[in-house]
Amino acid sequence: METDLVENKQILFKSYTNEYVKETDMELKLGSPMKLEAPKGSNAVLVKNLYLSCDPYMRGRMRDFNRSYMPPFSPGSAVEGLGVSKVVDSDDPNFKKGDFVAGITNWEEYTLIHKTSELRKIQQDDGIPLSYHVGLLGMPGFTAYVGFYEVCAPKKGDYVYVSAASGAVGQLVGQLAKLHGCYVVGSAGTSQKVELLKNKLGFDDAFNYKDELDLESALTRYFPQGIDIYFDNVGGEMLDATLANMRAHGRVAVCGMVSQNTRTDTQSFRNMFSVISKRITIKGFLQSDFIHLYHRFLEDITSYYKEGKIVYIENMNHGLESAPTAFVGLFSGKNVGKQVICVASE
Amino acid sequence: METDLVENKQILFKSYTNEYVKETDMELKLGSPMKLEAPKGSNAVLVKNLYLSCDPYMRGRMRDFNRSYMPPFSPGSAVEGLGVSKVVDSDDPNFKKGDFVAGITNWEEYTLIHKTSELRKIQQDDGIPLSYHVGLLGMPGFTAYVGFYEVCAPKKGDYVYVSAASGAVGQLVGQLAKLHGCYVVGSAGTSQKVELLKNKLGFDDAFNYKDELDLESALTRYFPQGIDIYFDNVGGEMLDATLANMRAHGRVAVCGMVSQNTRTDTQSFRNMFSVISKRITIKGFLQSDFIHLYHRFLEDITSYYKEGKIVYIENMNHGLESAPTAFVGLFSGKNVGKQVICVASE
Numbered sequence: 001m002e003t004d005l006v007e008n009k010q011i012l013f014k015s016y017t018n019e020y021v022k023e024t025d026m027e028l029k030l031g032s033p034m035k036l037e038a039p040k041g042s043n044a045v046l047v048k049n050l051y052l053s054c055d056p057y058m059r060g061r062m063r064d065f066n067r068s069y070m071p072p073f074s075p076g077s078a079v080e081g082l083g084v085s086k087v088v089d090s091d092d093p094n095f096k097k098g099d100f101v102a103g104i105t106n107w108e109e110y111t112l113i114h115k116t117s118e119l120r121k122i123q124q125d126d127g128i129p130l131s132y133h134v135g136l137l138g139m140p141g142f143t144a145y146v147g148f149y150e151v152c153a154p155k156k157g158d159y160v161y162v163s164a165a166s167g168a169v170g171q172l173v174g175q176l177a178k179l180h181g182c183y184v185v186g187s188a189g190t191s192q193k194v195e196l197l198k199n200k201l202g203f204d205d206a207f208n209y210k211d212e213l214d215l216e217s218a219l220t221r222y223f224p225q226g227i228d229i230y231f232d233n234v235g236g237e238m239l240d241a242t243l244a245n246m247r248a249h250g251r252v253a254v255c256g257m258v259s260q261n262t263r264t265d266t267q268s269f270r271n272m273f274s275v276i277s278k279r280i281t282i283k284g285f286l287q288s289d290f291i292h293l294y295h296r297f298l299e300d301i302t303s304y305y306k307e308g309k310i311v312y313i314e315n316m317n318h319g320l321e322s323a324p325t326a327f328v329g330l331f332s333g334k335n336v337g338k339q340v341i342c343v344a345s346e
Numbered sequence: 347m348e349t350d351l352v353e354n355k356q357i358l359f360k361s362y363t364n365e366y367v368k369e370t371d372m373e374l375k376l377g378s379p380m381k382l383e384a385p386k387g388s389n390a391v392l393v394k395n396l397y398l399s400c401d402p403y404m405r406g407r408m409r410d411f412n413r414s415y416m417p418p419f420s421p422g423s424a425v426e427g428l429g430v431s432k433v434v435d436s437d438d439p440n441f442k443k444g445d446f447v448a449g450i451t452n453w454e455e456y457t458l459i460h461k462t463s464e465l466r467k468i469q470q471d472d473g474i475p476l477s478y479h480v481g482l483l484g485m486p487g488f489t490a491y492v493g494f495y496e497v498c499a500p501k502k503g504d505y506v507y508v509s510a511a512s513g514a515v516g517q518l519v520g521q522l523a524k525l526h527g528c529y530v531v532g533s534a535g536t537s538q539k540v541e542l543l544k545n546k547l548g549f550d551d552a553f554n555y556k557d558e559l560d561l562e563s564a565l566t567r568y569f570p571q572g573i574d575i576y577f578d579n580v581g582g583e584m585l586d587a588t589l590a591n592m593r594a595h596g597r598v599a600v601c602g603m604v605s606q607n608t609r610t611d612t613q614s615f616r617n618m619f620s621v622i623s624k625r626i627t628i629k630g631f632l633q634s635d636f637i638h639l640y641h642r643f644l645e646d647i648t649s650y651y652k653e654g655k656i657v658y659i660e661n662m663n664h665g666l667e668s669a670p671t672a673f674v675g676l677f678s679g680k681n682v683g684k685q686v687i688c689v690a691s692e
Contacts, residue, residue, distance in 0.1 A: 060623075068623050069623050235618060235619075236618075239618075254621050254622050255622070256622070257618065257619055257622065265616070266614045266615070266616050267614070267615045267616075267618055268612045268613070268614055268615075269612070269613045269614075269615055270611070270612050270613075272581060272582075272585075272603065272613055273581075273603055274630075275600050275628065275629075275630035276600050276601070276602070276603065276630040276631070276632070277414050277415050277630070277632075278630065279629075279630050279631050279632055279635060280629075280630050281627065281628070281629045281630075282621065282627070282628040282629075283625075283626075283627045283628075284620075284621035284622040284623070284624065284625050284626050284627075285622070285625050286622065286623075286625055289625060
C-alpha cells in the first residue's frame with residue numbers, strides 16, 4: 001500500500017519535575033514524517049487520535065520514580081495517556097480500518113499502537129458521545145464505580161461526602177450514591193461547580209471549600225450526624241478534617257491526593273486518633289485491581305445513562321496544542337467536569 | 347453481719363490534663379472508713395482488689411473530652427481501671443465470698459462494685475497466674491487476638507511488623523503471628539526489650555527504634571521484601587515510616603497511638619500517597635466491638651499457654667502506692683511487658 005507521508009504533531013514530555021507541573025514541562029513538536037500504515041508483521045494498529053484524556057494520575061509519571069504502579073514517562077517522547085482513536089490501518093486481525101478504540105495512546109495526531117491487546121473496541125452508540133469512553137465509560141468512571149461499590153461498602157441512608165466532587169470521578173460517585181439511597185454532600189473550589197453539584201448533578205448539598213476558614217467545622221455543619229463514607233479525591237488537610245467528622249465504623253476510600261504536589265510533601269494530621277476511637281477504615285485503591293468488573297460496569301453505567309438516571313459533565317478543549325494548558329489546569333481546579341482534549345473530529 | 351470499719355487506701359484522679367501525664371495528676375489518700383460488706387438490696391459485690399492493670403487507654407480518660415468511646419474520669423474520685431479482685435461479700439446471687447473476678451474496679455484496696463453484670467468470674471486454674479486475667483487473658487490479650495486475626499487478615503508467610511512489641515498487646519501479636527506461619531519483626535525502645543523479643547518471645551528479628559536515625563530505611567533493612575501487616579501500637583512517625591515500606595495490599599491495624607500525647611497533636615506524614623499506590627488498608631479497631639469472640643479467645647489462648655506455645659511477660663510492681671509511677675512510666679516505655687500492680691496477695 002502506497003501512502004503519503006504526514007507530519008505528526010506531538011506533545012513531548014520534556015523532563016522530570018518535583019515542583020508544580022508547568023506547561024513548559026511539555027512542548028509541541030512536529031514528529032518525523034510518517035506513513036499512515038501499520039507495517040506488515042508488526043501486529044500493530046495505526047490510529048488517528050480523536051479524544052485525549054487529561055488525568056491527575058499522569059502527574060506521577062512526570063517524576064523520576066520507578067517504584068509506583070506506573071512507570072515514569074520517557075523525556076523526549078510523546079506524553080502517553082488514555083484516548084479514543086479511530087483505526088486508520090491494522091495489521092492485527094482483531095481490528096479493521098474504521099474501528100473506534102479506547103486505550104493507551106500518545107499525545108499526537110497519529111499513533112502506531114503495538115499493545116493492541118490492551119485496546120478496547122468501542123461499540124458505537126448514537127446515544128453516547130465517543131469522548132465518554134475516556135470519562136464516564138472509561139477509567140475515571142470505572143474508578144468511581146469500583147471505589148463506591150467495592151471499597152466504600154455503601155448502605156442505603158449512609159451519609160456520604162465527596163471531595164473534588166464535580167471532577168471526572170467525583171461527579172459519578174455522588175450520583176451513584178444518590179441512586180443507592182445515600183445522603184450526599186460534595187465540595188469543590190468555585191461557586192460555579194457548587195451550583196452544578198446542587199442543580200445538575202443532584203447532590204443533596206455542596207459547598208466551596210475555599211470559602212471555609214475551618215474545614216472541620218464546615219463538615220460538622222454539613223453533616224451534623226457525621227459522615228459514614230468519605231470518597232477522598234484530594235488528601236491532605238481535607239482528609240484530616242473529615243476524620244474528625246466520621247461516624248463510628250466510617251469508611252474512607254482514598255482515590256486521589258491532588259492536594260499533594262510531590263510524593264513526599266509533608267501533610268499534617270491532627271485527627272489520626274479518630275481512626276481508633278471511631279474504628280475508621282481508610283482504604284487506598286486502584287481501579288486496575290478490579291478489572292474483572294469492567295464489563296458489568298459498562299453495562300450498568302450505559303443503562304443508567306440511557307435511562308436518564310445519570311449525567312456527565314465534560315470540559316472539552318479543542319486542538320492538540322491546548323493539551324498542556326488543560327493538563328496543568330487540573331491541579332488548580334480550572335476544569336469543570338472531566339477534562340478532555342478533542343484532537344480531531346471523526 | 348457485724349464488720350469492722352476499714353480505712354480504704356485509694357489513688358485519686360486529681361484534674362484533667364492535656365500535657366504529659368504526671369504522677370502528681372494522681373494522689374494517694376485514705377478513703378472514709380467503710381464496712382466490708384455489700385449492703386442488702388444493693389445487688390452489689392464488695393471486693394478486695396488484688397491486681398490492678400495500667401493501660402495506655404486510661405490516659406484518654408484523664409482529658410475533659412466527652413466524645414470518645416470512654417467517658418472521662420471524675421476529678422477527686424478514685425482512678426477506674428481493670429483489675430482482678432476477690433469477693434469479700436456479695437448481695438448478688440451470681441457471686442459468693444471467695445470468688446475471683448475480673449473487670450472494672452477502682453484503684454483502691456476495697457471496692458463496692460454495682461455493675462456486677464460486667465464482672466467475669468474467673469475459673470481458678472493453678473497453671474495460670476491470677477494476674478494474667480488483666481493481661482494475657484484480659485483486655486490486652488483480647489486486643490491482640492482480635493486485632494491480629496480479625497483486623498489484619500493474616501496469611502501464612504506474611505511479613506508482619508509490630509511496634510511496641512514487648513508491650514502488653516505487642517508481645518502476644520508477635521507470638522500469634524509466628525504460630526500462624528508469618529515472619530515477624532518487632533521494635534521496642536531498649537536493648538533489654540529487643541533481647542526479650544528475639545530470645546524469649548520468638549520474634550524472627552527485633553530492633554531498638556531509638557538507635558535508628560531513619561526509621562524508614564531501618565524498616566527497609568528489616569523487611570527488604572516489604573511489610574504485609576503492620577500492627578501499630580504507636581502511631582505518628584513510625585506509622586508514616588511503615589507506609590513507605592508496605593507491600594501492595596498491605597494491612598495496618600491501628601491499635602494504639604502511644605506516641606500521640608494529646609488528641610490533637612499534629613503528626614506529619616510524608617508517605618500518605620503510598621496508601622493509594624500500594625492499596626493499603628488502615629483500620630482502627632476497639633476490642634469491645636468483638637466481644638462475641640471473648641469466649642473463643644479465652645479457650646484458644648489458655649490452650650496455647652498450657653501447651654507452652656506462648657509465654658507472657660509482666661512488669662509487676664507492688665503496693666497500691668506504686669501505681670501512679672508505674673502508670674506514668676507506660677508513656678516513656680519504662681515497663682518491660684504488661685504493667686500490673688499487685689495490691690494484695692490472695
